[in-house]
Amino acid sequence: MTDKKRGGKTKYSLPQHWRSTAAALLVLFALIGGSCARYVLFVSQTVYQESTSHLSELVHQSDDMLNQLFSRNRMILHLWGGLLEIASSEEQIRSGMDKMQKEIDCAALYFLASDGSCMTQDGEKSSLGSQTGLGTHLSDGEDVVVNAALPGKPQMLVFVCPEAKGTYRGFAYDAIAVAYYNDTVLSAIDSSAFDGAAHSYVIYSDGRVVLDSNADSDDPVYNLLAELRGNSDLSEKKFDALSDDFAQGRNGSMMLTLRGTRYYLVYENMGIQDWIMLGLVPVSVVNAGMDTLWRRTVEIVVVIACLLMVLLITLIVHRSRDALRRRDTEILYRDELFTRLSRNVDDVFLMMDAETSRVDYVSPNIERLLGVPLEQVQQDIRALRALHPKDSPDHDKNFFEGIQCGEQCEWNADYAHQQTGERRWFHIVAMGSEVAGRTKYILVMSDRTADRKINQALSEAVAAAEAASRAKSTFLSNMSHDIRTPMNAIIGFTTLAVSNIDNQERVKDYLTKTLSSSRHLLALINDILDMSRIESGKLQLEETEVNLPEMLHDIKTIVSGQIHAKQLELYMDALDVTDEDVYCDRTRMGQILLNLLSNAIKFTPAGGTVSVRVRQFAGTVRDCAQYEFRVRDNGIGMSPEFAQKIFEPFERERTSTVSRIQGTGLGMAITRNIVEMMGGTIKVQTEKNRGTEFIICLPLRVQNCSRREEKIAELAGLKALVVDDDFNTCDSVAKLLTRVGMRAEWTLSGREAVLRARQSIELGDPCRAYIIDWRLPDMNGIEVTRQIRSLNDDTPIIILTAYDWSDIEVEAKEAGVTAFCSKPMFLSDLRDTLLTAIGHTQTAAQDILPGKNADFRGRHILLVEDNELNREIAVAILHEYGFLVDTAENGAVAVEKIRTSDPGRYDLVLMDVQMPVMDGCTATRRIRALKDPARAAVPIVAMTANVFEEERKRAFDCGMNGFLSKPIVIEELIDALKDIIH
Numbered sequence: 001m002t003d004k005k006r007g008g009k010t011k012y013s014l015p016q017h018w019r020s021t022a023a024a025l026l027v028l029f030a031l032i033g034g035s036c037a038r039y040v041l042f043v044s045q046t047v048y049q050e051s052t053s054h055l056s057e058l059v060h061q062s063d064d065m066l067n068q069l070f071s072r073n074r075m076i077l078h079l080w081g082g083l084l085e086i087a088s089s090e091e092q093i094r095s096g097m098d099k100m101q102k103e104i105d106c107a108a109l110y111f112l113a114s115d116g117s118c119m120t121q122d123g124e125k126s127s128l129g130s131q132t133g134l135g136t137h138l139s140d141g142e143d144v145v146v147n148a149a150l151p152g153k154p155q156m157l158v159f160v161c162p163e164a165k166g167t168y169r170g171f172a173y174d175a176i177a178v179a180y181y182n183d184t185v186l187s188a189i190d191s192s193a194f195d196g197a198a199h200s201y202v203i204y205s206d207g208r209v210v211l212d213s214n215a216d217s218d219d220p221v222y223n224l225l226a227e228l229r230g231n232s233d234l235s236e237k238k239f240d241a242l243s244d245d246f247a248q249g250r251n252g253s254m255m256l257t258l259r260g261t262r263y264y265l266v267y268e269n270m271g272i273q274d275w276i277m278l279g280l281v282p283v284s285v286v287n288a289g290m291d292t293l294w295r296r297t298v299e300i301v302v303v304i305a306c307l308l309m310v311l312l313i314t315l316i317v318h319r320s321r322d323a324l325r326r327r328d329t330e331i332l333y334r335d336e337l338f339t340r341l342s343r344n345v346d347d348v349f350l351m352m353d354a355e356t357s358r359v360d361y362v363s364p365n366i367e368r369l370l371g372v373p374l375e376q377v378q379q380d381i382r383a384l385r386a387l388h389p390k391d392s393p394d395h396d397k398n399f400f401e402g403i404q405c406g407e408q409c410e411w412n413a414d415y416a417h418q419q420t421g422e423r424r425w426f427h428i429v430a431m432g433s434e435v436a437g438r439t440k441y442i443l444v445m446s447d448r449t450a451d452r453k454i455n456q457a458l459s460e461a462v463a464a465a466e467a468a469s470r471a472k473s474t475f476l477s478n479m480s481h482d483i484r485t486p487m488n489a490i491i492g493f494t495t496l497a498v499s500n501i502d503n504q505e506r507v508k509d510y511l512t513k514t515l516s517s518s519r520h521l522l523a524l525i526n527d528i529l530d531m532s533r534i535e536s537g538k539l540q541l542e543e544t545e546v547n548l549p550e551m552l553h554d555i556k557t558i559v560s561g562q563i564h565a566k567q568l569e570l571y572m573d574a575l576d577v578t579d580e581d582v583y584c585d586r587t588r589m590g591q592i593l594l595n596l597l598s599n600a601i602k603f604t605p606a607g608g609t610v611s612v613r614v615r616q617f618a619g620t621v622r623d624c625a626q627y628e629f630r631v632r633d634n635g636i637g638m639s640p641e642f643a644q645k646i647f648e649p650f651e652r653e654r655t656s657t658v659s660r661i662q663g664t665g666l667g668m669a670i671t672r673n674i675v676e677m678m679g680g681t682i683k684v685q686t687e688k689n690r691g692t693e694f695i696i697c698l699p700l701r702v703q704n705c706s707r708r709e710e711k712i713a714e715l716a717g718l719k720a721l722v723v724d725d726d727f728n729t730c731d732s733v734a735k736l737l738t739r740v741g742m743r744a745e746w747t748l749s750g751r752e753a754v755l756r757a758r759q760s761i762e763l764g765d766p767c768r769a770y771i772i773d774w775r776l777p778d779m780n781g782i783e784v785t786r787q788i789r790s791l792n793d794d795t796p797i798i799i800l801t802a803y804d805w806s807d808i809e810v811e812a813k814e815a816g817v818t819a820f821c822s823k824p825m826f827l828s829d830l831r832d833t834l835l836t837a838i839g840h841t842q843t844a845a846q847d848i849l850p851g852k853n854a855d856f857r858g859r860h861i862l863l864v865e866d867n868e869l870n871r872e873i874a875v876a877i878l879h880e881y882g883f884l885v886d887t888a889e890n891g892a893v894a895v896e897k898i899r900t901s902d903p904g905r906y907d908l909v910l911m912d913v914q915m916p917v918m919d920g921c922t923a924t925r926r927i928r929a930l931k932d933p934a935r936a937a938v939p940i941v942a943m944t945a946n947v948f949e950e951e952r953k954r955a956f957d958c959g960m961n962g963f964l965s966k967p968i969v970i971e972e973l974i975d976a977l978k979d980i981i982h
Contacts, residue, residue, distance in 0.1 A: 077161030097121035111173035346447035371418030604635030718768035796837035857882035891923025903934035
C-alpha cells in the first residue's frame with residue numbers, strides 16, 4: 001500500500017502488481033463463469049438427447065408390437081374368409097369359428113354389415129355403433145381397424161376384412177371382423193418401462209384417442225390435442241407444429257409441461273391407417289439418475305472453482321513474501337553450494353583482513369586436506385605456519401607482503417598433514433581485493449599431491465622402460481659374445497684344418513673341436529627359441545615310453561667329455577627306483593637334466609665334484625610315481641639374493657668369476673617352465689663358495705605292463721657283498737640284490753671287504769657276487785679285486801663306476817674283474833650284469849648305426865635345396881649310402897623336373913621348405929596336382945630349420961610325407977628314408 005497526502009487528507013492506492021492481480025481475477029472469474037455456462041448447456045443438451053432417444057426407442061418398440069398384432073389379425077381374417085368359401089354348412093362355419101376364437105383368444109368374431117350391425121357365430125346380433133366412413137372403407141375393399149363399444153362390454157378394437165361377403169343364418173354381411181378388448185391390446189404394448197410412469201397413446205391424426213394406457217383413470221383423455229391445448233404450456237406456434245406433424249405423419253419429440261408435470265413427448269407414425277403412436281414420460285422419472293449426476297457435477301465444478309480462487313488468492317498473498325525471500329534464498333543457496341563444493345574439492349579457500357589478519361572465512365575442507373582444525377584457523381591465521389618444518393625458510397615468511405588490490409601472487413609449498421603426517425604438495429594463489437572499503441586477501445590453496453604422485457609414477461615407469469631397454473641391450477651384448485665365441489672357434493678350427501690338411505691327427509682334432517663348438521652354438525640357439533615358445537604358450541609335451549636307466553646313461557655319455565675336460569668327479573646313483581619304465585617327454589626330461597648338469601659343470605672349478613641322484617617315492621595318483629632328481633656340485637655357489645631370481649630369463653650373477661663363463665641366462669628359466677609344464681617342482685639350495693643343489697620332483701606315469709621278471713633262480717638265497725664309500729649307494733644296491741633273490745651285505749671300505757670275503761670263506765658261507773666301486777678311499781676297486789682273487793675266490797666280481805672304463809678295462813680283466821656296470825645302477829642293469837657274470841648269454845643289442853643294414857643302391861632322389869653348400873653336403877652324405885641324386889635350386893625347377901621325368905624315376909624328393917622363386921609347400925601342391933598319378937604320388941620329405949609344430953603341420957597339410965629338421969642329423973635322415981622307401 002502507498003499513501004499520498006492531498007489537502008490534508010491521506011489517500012491510499014493499491015500497488016501496481018495488486019491492480020494487475022485484481023484484473024487478472026476478474027478475467028479468471030469471467031472465464032470460469034463462461035466455462036460453467038457452456039458446460040451446463042452441453043450437459044442439458046446431452047441429457048435431452050439421451051432421454052428422448054431412449055423414449056423414442058420404447059415408442060418404436062410399442063409401434064412394432066401393434067403392427068405385428070395388426071398383421072396377425074389380418075392374416076386370421078383372410079384365413080377365415082377362405083374357410084367361408086369352402087364351408088358347406090352353417091354348422092361347419094360355426095364350428096370353425098368357435099375353434100378359431102379359442103386359438104386366437106379374441107373377444108369375439110363377427111359377421112359385419114356396412115351399417116355397423118353384426119352377428120356372432122352363435123347368431124347373436126348387435127351393433128358396433130355408427131363408425132365414420134365404415135361403409136366407405138368396406139365398399140373400397142380396404143382392411144380397417146375401428147373402435148367399438150357394445151352395451152355392457154368394455155371398449156374393443158375391431159379388425160375388419162371386407163373381402164368376405166355372404167349370408168349367415170339369414171344375416172347378410174359385407175365383412176368379417178375380429179374384436180379384442182382394449183386391455184388385451186394394451187397388454188401387448190410393454191409399458192413397464194420407467195416403473196410404469198410412462199403413458200402410451202395411439203391416436204388419430206386429429207387427436208382422437210384410439211388406445212390409452214391410462215384409460216382406467218378418473219379423467220380419461222378422448223382427444224390428446226384438445227388435452228394439450230387446454231392443459232399444457234405449449235405455445236400456439238409449437239402446438240400448430242405438433243398438429244402439423246400429426247397430420248403429415250412425421251416423427252418427433254419435445255419437452256412440455258402438462259397439468260403441472262414436466263414431460264418428454266415422443267411420437268411416431270404407425271403406418272396403420274392414420275394412427276400415431278405417442279409416448280409421454282415425466283422428465284423427473286427419466287432424468288432421476290442424470291439429475292443426481294448433474295447435481296454432483298455442479299457441486300464438483302463449484303468446489304473446483306472455489307479452490308482455484310482460493311489458490312489464486314493464496315498465491316497473490318504469498319507473492320510478495322516470495323519476492324522478499326527470494327534474495328535471501330539465493331544468498332543461502334550460494335552459500336550452501338559453495339560450502340558443498342569446498343567440502344569435496346581439493347582446494348582450500350580462505351579470506352582474511354589485510355589490516356587485522358583476522359580470518360573472515362575459511363572453507364571447511366581445510367581439516368581434511370591439511371589436518372588443521374577449522375576453529376583453530378578461524379582464531380589465528382598463524383596456525384598455518386606450523387605446517388612448515390621449523391627449519392624451513394618458509395616457516396616465518398610473510399607471503400602476503402606487497403600484494404595490492406587487484407594483484408595476485410603464486411607459489412608452491414609442501415606441508416605435513418597435521419593428523420596423518422603425510423607429506424602433501426600445494427599450489428597457492430593469493431589475491432588482493434577490496435570488500436566494503438576494506439582490503440582483503442583471498443587465498444586459494446590447490447592440492448597437487450595426486451598430480452605429483454602420477455608424475456612420479458610416470459617417471460618410475462619411464463625408468464622401468466629404460467631399465468628394460470638396458471636389460472635388452474645387455475642381453476644382446478651377452479648373446480653377441482656367447483654366439484661369437486663358438487663361431488670364432490668354428491671358423492678358427494676349420495681354417496686350421498684346411499691349413500693342415502695333410503696332418504690327419506691334427507685335422508681330426510680340429511674337426512672334433514669344431515663339432516663340439518657347433519653343438520654348443522646350436523644349444524644356445526635352442527635355448528633362445530625354447531624360451532620364446534614357452535613364454536608364448538606354444539611349447540607342447542609329447543609323452544612317450546622312456547627307460548630311465550637308458551636316458552641317464554645317455555646323459556652321462558653326453559657330459560662325460562666336459563667332465564673329463566674340466567677334471568671333475570661325476571657321481572650318479574639311483575635309490576629305491578622300482579619302476580624304471582615310465583611315460584614322459586624324453587627330450588624335455590633330458591633337457592632339464594642337461595641344463596642342470598651343464599650349469600654344475602660350468603660353475604664347478606677343476607678338481608670339483610658333480611653328482612646326480614634319482615630316487616623314487618610313492619605317488620599320490622594311481623599308476624603314477626614321484627621321482628626326485630638331485631643335481632649337486634661343490635662349485636662357486638650363489639648369493640641368496642641371486643638364488644631368488646635364478647629362474648628368471650636372462651639372469652646371470654655378475655661376479656668376476658661368473659662373468660668369464662659363457663651363457664645366455666635362459667637355461668634355468670627354460671628348466672623351470674618345463675618342470676612346471678610336467679606338473680613338477682624345482683628348488684635350489686645354495687651357499688656362496690660351498691656349491692649348489694637343485695632338487696626336482698616330477699610325477700611320472702609308470703609302464704606297469706613293461707615290468708620284467710626280477711628273480712634270478714641260480715642266485716636265489718646266495719650272499720652278495722656291496723663295496724662303496726657312499727652309504728646311500730650301498731643301501732640302494734643291497735635292496736636291488738634282495739629283489740633278485742640274493743642275501744646282501746655291504747661295507748664302506750675296501751680293506752673291510754677283503755676281510756669279509758676271507759671270513760665268509762672260512763665260515764663256509766662264501767659270497768657268490770661282489771659289487772665293488774672303482775674309486776674307494778683306501779684302495780681302488782681293482783686292488784680289492786686282486787686281494788679277493790688271492791684268496792682263491794673265483795666269485796664274479798662286478799666293478800661299479802660312473803666313468804668310462806675303457807682305459808682300465810685291460811688292467812681290470814687281468815686283476816680278475818668279471819664285468820663292469822655303470823652308475824647309476826638300476827635293477828635292470830644289475831640283473832643283466834649278474835646274468836652275464838654267471839655265464840648267461842644275453843640277446844645281442846640291435847645294431848642301430850645309421851645305414852649299417854640299409855641298402856639304398858640304385859635308389860633315385862631329387863634334392864631340392866637353394867643353398868649350394870647345403871646341397872653339396874647332402875649329396876655327399878646320400879652318395880655314401882648308395883643313392884643316385886639329382887638336384888634342384890628351387891621349387892619351380894623341382895616341379896618341372898618331376899613333370900618331365902619318366903614316371904617312377906624318383907623314389908623320393910627331399911624338399912627344402914623356404915626357398916626363393918617357389919617355396920617347398922607350393923612346389924609340393926603343384927606336384928600333387930600333376931595329372932599323372934605316378935608322378936603326383938612321389939614321396940616328399942620336408943627339410944627346414946623351422947622345427948616348430950605349426951611348420952610341421954603346414955608341411956603335412958600341403959601333402960608331404962615326412963619332416964626333417966636342419967641341421968640334418970644323419971641317424972634321423974636314414975631312419976626317415978627307411979620308413980618311406982621300402
